[in-house]
Amino acid sequence: MHELAVTAIGADRPGIVAAVTRVLQDRGGNLEDSAMTILGGHFAIVLLVATEEDEDTLGAALAEATRELGLTVSISRADGQRKPVDATHLLSVYGTDRPGIVAGVTETLAELGANITDLETQVIGSGDNAVYAMVIELVAAEEEQLAARLRAVCDELGVDHTLRTIEAETY
């Protein structure tokens, strides 16, 4: 068994997840981590599958089975070590929509060696009232410097932000 990374994206409609996962199941694959969501009018799938098949064979089968859905499918080897990643901080950034918010904020994170584990952005509303909102989960070792640098870059970008530590919840 090895792992393959599969991405599939296409115009949203019912049946996309079913079609893709059906192929994986029928061919003996085991679906590992996945993220599937609507982006604008598109549906995007990113997943890891544990399988005996090579990427060309599985890729061909997926392309064949999803042709009717018009998906763009790509597949590649995903060998790598699996280690649990626990985000330490949650950063929300929001403001009037303008270019450069994601690049500006994430560059700052990269410079400080903060590792993004999850990032989601959304435009709220439209036209002159459009608000850009971004929520990032990240792993950061050092908080004070991070907080100071984020204040600076968010001021520069004219956006509001909140940085909080993520508290582990156990029930």
Added chain:
Amino acid sequence: MTVRPVVRYPNRVLKGLAGPVGAVGGRERQLATDLVDTMYGSPGCVGLAAPQLGVASRAFALDVSVMKKPPAGNHGLVVLFDPELIIATGSDRKREGCMSVPDYTCDVRRAISVVVRGITPEGVPRVIEAEGFEARAFQHELDHLDGLLILDRVAAKADVFARKRYADKGKHLK
């Protein structure tokens, strides 16, 4: 009845610290009336804070009894000036929306029970113990007085759970 326009982000009044009201007079009572009228005049609205009317004062109105399924033991219409959160216990995450950040909802972590103290429009001190959804509404309105929006309170990303569900589903494959 005067339904005033509700201010939306990025209007800066929503991000500032609202000032104390102090003594309750005619102007404050008018603010209370405007808060209540605008709240009741806005479909789906169960609470409104003064900054949402463009007024940087520590005041809000809320009424969760207008919900389709009114929470048991709620206090109906509550209007408070200079409210303070005295006690907050428990923790619970639920989805919230906000008239000042329309078209967006976030999972927000809040205390389950709260005790809030403030001054009524009649100038009388009032202490309220609230639970569940009503307690959540109090905390949401109190946040508005400190310039905090649901976007500042987003709980750890909800889709962690969605992803886990997909992963579990994979166990049935093979």
